[in-house]
Amino acid sequence: MLSCVHTHLLQRLRSPLSPGSRAGLGAALVLLGFISALEMADGSGAHYLALMAAAPVLAAGFASWRVVLAVGAAATVLGTAFAFSEPRVSLGTAASVAAIVLVTALVSAVAGVRQRQAEQIVELSRLASVAQQAVLRPLGPQVGTLAVAARYISSTATAEIGGDLYEAIDTPYGVRMIIGDVRGKGLDAVRLASIVLGSYRHVAYERADLRAVVSDLDRAVARNVGDEDFVTAAVVEERGGTLTIVNCGHPPPLLLRRGCVIPLEPPAPAPPLGFMPSVQPRVERLEPGDRLLLFTDGLGEARRDGEFFPTADRAWRLLGHGTVADGLASLETALEEWVYGRLDDDIALVLMEYAGPSSGTTVAVPSWEVGTAES
Known part of the structure; x- marks a missing residue:
């Protein structure tokens, strides 16, 4: 009898099953099978039919509503077969079969609601991912004379996406x-x-002075926010081995040099963009092999047990060896281990490496001095 039910289920479920549906169906x-064995071993009447209502309930914890409905149908068929195997169908036996049908209907409806919610989350996550990928295009492996890699680490598997951003472009000014963020x-x-x-992406090509770039970005933000x-x-420029940084309320980049951070x-x-920041550039002379890590505050706020x-x-x-892409992969792995895979905020990471001056490099002049000379 059970083999017939199993064949019936396979015929009903022709499409490939998800791992959850397979687990629910198997359980x-x-x-x-266990309840049927009890009934056959007892032999004196249908005493355990009501327990078959637990089968669709068990399936509903993992499987789709179609699998739950099929399991409930199988339980109803088995229950009816055992009921009619009695010389006389009692009221209690009929009530047990009715209970299987009622429970199947209820848990199938619940499984349907759960499945629709799961599908909506998946679709929203996919749409959010597409929207974010349209904003954040891939970087590297080479931008100008710099080796560059970027990584975006999402804090959640749902559609709640963040506004972390990054970009690296080769301009006339470096x-x-x-x-x-x-x-x-x-x-x-x-x-x-x-x-x-x-x-x-527009003003970085047009403005020689990084302070003018910040002013343009501030006006763009002010026009579009509350x-x-x-x-x-943080806006960074590398020009002929000279590093210029202007910072608007952002975590400071980390310079990795000869084992030091x-x-x-x-x-x-x-202040941040949108509050009319007046920035002062920081200028550093780079050495061959220097690496610079840019990151958003999700990295600084990642913690476990308050640490x-x-x-x-x-x-x-983590970042001082291998390629820049290898370094970011190592950092992400260490970070996820630290927080046990539960981040409170999204994180954007950019790692660049300065290999040294290339042939034909012009004299290193910070962009803000270039702007002064041209004004």
Whole structure:
């Protein structure tokens, strides 16, 4: 009898099953087989039919509503067969079969609701991923004379996406990079991130002075946000081995040099974009082999048991070897192990390496001095 039910189920479920549906179906079949064995071993009447109602309930915890309905149908068929095997069908036996039908209907409806919600989450996640990928295009492996890699680490598997942003482009004024973090989450944050990046991809080619780049970005943000919205950002330029950084309320980049990790704090603090920041550039002379890590505040806020991830202590060991892409992969692995796979915020990472001056390199002049000379 059970083999016939199994064949019936396979005929009903022709499409490939998900792992959850296979698990639910397998557990339900085992339970139905166990109850059937009890009934046949007892032999004196249908005493265990009500237990068959547990089979669709068990399947509903893992499987789709179609699998749950099929399991309930199989349980009903088995229950009816055992009921009519009695010389006389009692009221209790009939009630047990009716209970199987009722429970099957209820748990199939619940499984249907759960399945629709799961499908909506998957679809929203897919749409969010597409929207974010349209904003954040891949970087590297080479931008100008720099080796560059970028990584975006999402804090959640659902559709709640963040507004972290990054870009690196080769301009007439050197390689220019930006990393930023929009206040808030969701599609509004992605929209503002796209505005910032769109403006940056234009003005980075047009403005010789990084301070002028910041002013243009600030106006773009101010035109498109409310009074309490803002974007933290750091804009970086490498020109002939000279590194220039302007920082608007963003975590300072980390310079990795000969085993040391140096936070490149700005000469003076400045507010985020949207609050009319007045920035002072920080200028550093790069050495061959130097690496620079740009990151959003999700990295600094990652913690477990109240202890923050020791970024500065581990940065050289994780990022100082292999390619820049290898370094970011190592950092992501160490970070996820630290927080047990549960991040509170999205994280954007950009790692670049300076190999040394290339042939035909012009005299190193910071962009803000270029702007002064041309004005």
